[in-house]
Amino acid sequence: MLDYLVSIALTAGIYAIFALGLNLQWGYAGLLNFGHVAFMAMGAYVTVLLSMNGIPLLPAVLAGMILAGAAGAFLGMATLRLREDYLAIVTIGFSEILRFILLNWSSLTRGSFGLFGYPRPFQDLVGIRDYNLFLAGLVLAVLLLVYMLLETLARSPWGRVLKSIRDDEAVAISLGKNAFSYKVQALALGSAIAALSGSLLAFYLQYINPNNFQPIETFYAWIMVIMGGSGNNRGTILGALILWGFFSTTRFMEGYLSFSPTASSGARMVLIGLILIGMMMFRPQGLLGRKEELSIGK
Amino acid sequence: MANEVLSAISVCKGFGGILALDHCSIRVEEGDIVGLIGPNGAGKSTLFDVISGFLPPDAGSIVFSGREILGLPAYKIARLGLVRTFQIPRSLMRMTVLENMMLGAQGQAGERLYIPLIRRHKVMAQEKEIREKAEEILEFFDLRRMRDEYAGSLSGGQKKMLEMARALMADPRLLLLDEPFAGVNPALADRLIERIRILKEKGLSIIIIEHAIPYVLALSDELYVLNKGRVLASGRPDAVISDRRVFEAYLGEGA
Numbered sequence A: 001m002l003d004y005l006v007s008i009a010l011t012a013g014i015y016a017i018f019a020l021g022l023n024l025q026w027g028y029a030g031l032l033n034f035g036h037v038a039f040m041a042m043g044a045y046v047t048v049l050l051s052m053n054g055i056p057l058l059p060a061v062l063a064g065m066i067l068a069g070a071a072g073a074f075l076g077m078a079t080l081r082l083r084e085d086y087l088a089i090v091t092i093g094f095s096e097i098l099r100f101i102l103l104n105w106s107s108l109t110r111g112s113f114g115l116f117g118y119p120r121p122f123q124d125l126v127g128i129r130d131y132n133l134f135l136a137g138l139v140l141a142v143l144l145l146v147y148m149l150l151e152t153l154a155r156s157p158w159g160r161v162l163k164s165i166r167d168d169e170a171v172a173i174s175l176g177k178n179a180f181s182y183k184v185q186a187l188a189l190g191s192a193i194a195a196l197s198g199s200l201l202a203f204y205l206q207y208i209n210p211n212n213f214q215p216i217e218t219f220y221a222w223i224m225v226i227m228g229g230s231g232n233n234r235g236t237i238l239g240a241l242i243l244w245g246f247f248s249t250t251r252f253m254e255g256y257l258s259f260s261p262t263a264s265s266g267a268r269m270v271l272i273g274l275i276l277i278g279m280m281m282f283r284p285q286g287l288l289g290r291k292e293e294l295s296i297g298k
Numbered sequence B: 001m002a003n004e005v006l007s008a009i010s011v012c013k014g015f016g017g018i019l020a021l022d023h024c025s026i027r028v029e030e031g032d033i034v035g036l037i038g039p040n041g042a043g044k045s046t047l048f049d050v051i052s053g054f055l056p057p058d059a060g061s062i063v064f065s066g067r068e069i070l071g072l073p074a075y076k077i078a079r080l081g082l083v084r085t086f087q088i089p090r091s092l093m094r095m096t097v098l099e100n101m102m103l104g105a106q107g108q109a110g111e112r113l114y115i116p117l118i119r120r121h122k123v124m125a126q127e128k129e130i131r132e133k134a135e136e137i138l139e140f141f142d143l144r145r146m147r148d149e150y151a152g153s154l155s156g157g158q159k160k161m162l163e164m165a166r167a168l169m170a171d172p173r174l175l176l177l178d179e180p181f182a183g184v185n186p187a188l189a190d191r192l193i194e195r196i197r198i199l200k201e202k203g204l205s206i207i208i209i210e211h212a213i214p215y216v217l218a219l220s221d222e223l224y225v226l227n228k229g230r231v232l233a234s235g236r237p238d239a240v241i242s243d244r245r246v247f248e249a250y251l252g253e254g255a
Helices: A002-028 A037-052 A057-079 A085-104 A131-154 A157-165 A169-174 A179-205 A215-228 A233-256 A261-282 B045-053 B074-079 B097-103 B120-140 B155-166 B184-200 B213-219 B237-242 B245-249
Strands: B004-015 B018-029 B033-037 B060-066 B082-084 B173-178 B205-209 B224-229 B228-233
Touching: A002 A037, A002 A157, A002 A179, A002 A215, A037 A057, A037 A085, A037 A179, A057 A179, A057 A215, A085 A215, A131 A157, A131 A233, A131 B033, A157 A169, A157 A179, A157 A261, A157 B097, A157 B120, A157 B184, A157 B245, A169 A179, A169 B074, A215 A233, A215 A261, A233 A261, A261 B228, B004 B045, B018 B045, B018 B060, B018 B205, B018 B224, B018 B228, B033 B245, B045 B060, B045 B082, B045 B173, B045 B205, B060 B074, B082 B097, B082 B245, B097 B120, B097 B224, B120 B155, B155 B173, B155 B184, B173 B228, B184 B213, B213 B237, B224 B237, B224 B245, B228 B237, B228 B245
Parallel strands: B033 B205, B033 B224, B082 B173, B173 B205
Antiparallel strands: B004 B018, B004 B060, B224 B228
């Protein structure tokens, strides 16, 4: 039972960090990032590859974050002067291009065989038996830190400018705010946070391969953000907890049903789809979102 | 002679085959209110878009506070003290009235990504100052009691007021008001005229686009009439308004 709770804490915690990066971009800045998983993959691969080559873990994690942040900023600079949906198209393309590069650059990534046997933080100190428990603690600490960082920013003048861009970019510009720069900043910071979650995911899985980073992962993050309430950091964390709770309990129930594994994973997605549709009908603002923010204006 | 705040010279802007602005020139003296009228499609809002940097002109020159601003990005023009409002009120619907106001303040250290994380006290102190200023201006526009409401829940007239109030937060030197009286009920409009006069007395220069001619006449020191992208007439309001050509532009030739 403890193992079960620890595994939920780990996956939900890692995905909560991942989704918090997206919530900054979508919930606060209104940016359509459909390739969020690419930055998670960058974090995971950069950390693992550097640490396998003798770089200590902390700098390896930071390098992944910086690289992902730079990539996010670059994609933003290339597309944000165009209409907003171009960012969505370019980011989803980027995430698939990156996955195929990881699959095919075998000399570096070992392709679909994946990477394993890489260092994990404090693995000698903690020992293998309690390692997941330790890692869950680490993940929750990082989650708390990221949450506090984002809450501070959301309540700051910086966050206010971001929200104004989400509501009406022309107003922000007319009041002297460089909207373009703020959008690039939000993309860079959100991508760096996704990279951090990627490093943690690599530590947890002990084995990474490019197919861990399919586009569906991006949309899991979207489900978490929308379910919890866009622009609400606590909601996003709740969304992650609910989605992973749902995944693990339904997996648990599979034993009692006579579905084949493919059918049951399909049924699970159908169920999530139905829940989301129901939510859009009866609680469109998300679990913790504020209704006024949806019903006013327009 | 008073100082010149703005001088737009021979500005041209075409959309496809249509010349929205055709060698249009306009100047504003320090502390003056300049009225801008003309039939629909005369190019008034386009002129605002060009002056404020939201649209690049095809030709011309725009000098603000002695500096050529043509080609500067819109946000930089706003920072220089040339602030515009929009014809259709653009409140930030999902932000409160107070948040809308506080956004307008210039020179906020906390708008840099890292400052709120490392200089919390400085940011908090500045926020307090900005909040006090915002409440003062809201009071001036009778909006203070609405400060915690979502801007999206205000009435049309209140949104217009909020937009003007928010622009004032930026301490503009020249304010461009695009139809400030549209959607404002007559009782409120009279109070708005008083307030605009007070702003003028404080030294603010203003250009007003307005269809309601009586309000423009009540406020303007100078009046420009635009028609088909050109300045049809300009000068003292009473002289301009009795010009036969202005009459014809509105009602058609031979009217």
